[in-house]
Amino acid sequence: MSADAPYVCRNAWSDARPRVLVVACSDGRLQENVDEFLNSRGIHHYDRLFVPGGPGALASSGFELLRLDQLRRETKFLVEAHKIEEVFLIFHGAAEGGPAHACCADYKRKLPGTSSDEINTAQEGDVAELQRLFAWPTNLKLHIYRAEVGADDKVRFVSLQSQKLAAGSQ
Numbered sequence: 475m476s477a478d479a480p481y482v483c484r485n486a487w488s489d490a491r492p493r494v495l496v497v498a499c500s501d502g503r504l505q506e507n508v509d510e511f512l513n514s515r516g517i518h519h520y521d522r523l524f525v526p527g528g529p530g531a532l533a534s535s536g537f538e539l540l541r542l543d544q545l546r547r548e549t550k551f552l553v554e555a556h557k558i559e560e561v562f563l564i565f566h567g568a569a570e571g572g573p574a575h576a577c578c579a580d581y582k583r584k585l586p587g588t589s590s591d592e593i594n595t596a597q598e599g600d601v602a603e604l605q606r607l608f609a610w611p612t613n614l615k616l617h618i619y620r621a622e623v624g625a626d627d628k629v630r631f632v633s634l635q636s637q638k639l640a641a642g643s644q
């Protein structure tokens with residue numbers, strides 16, 4: 475086969491639009507874990523907004539307001555144009571006692587010098603704001619998780635919605 479021959483995919487294109495949007499960090503170390511977790515929820519096809527920091531990039535805890543505004547507009551566009559019904563916001567970091575280098579680099583950039591526990595607390599602080607942000611289409615189903623890497627190198631998807639709901643939309 476010539477080096478210039480096109481690669482032909484085994485799977486044909488499908489025009490069935492997923493109604494699920496996943497907002498997660500670009501960090502490729504978690505790509506397969508994110509897919510596995512979503513598959514376990516019966517989700518195999520989904521729209522992606524993968525940016526450094528994942529859902530944290532949509533929270534105002536950062537200092538780059540232009541980026542925040544732009545990403546919020548992109549999210550709104552996807553939700554409306556693709557008629558999204560369900561959104562997964564997936565943070566990531568180290569579990570208690572887990573490897574510090576599993577922390578999100580974007581949060582480290584936002585909060586220099588903080589420990590992985592402090593970053594986890596900051597992410598939990600962003601949850602209420604994100605719940606308000608995604609309250610705009612009233613029937614949108616919202617799921618908020620953190621992929622936590624443990625001392626055993628296992629990745630656990632922990633719901634962040636059971637806590638700090640008082641200010642949220644659910």
Ligand SMILES: [Zn+2]
Pocket residue numbers: 499500501526527528566577578579580581
């Ligand atoms: Zn990250």
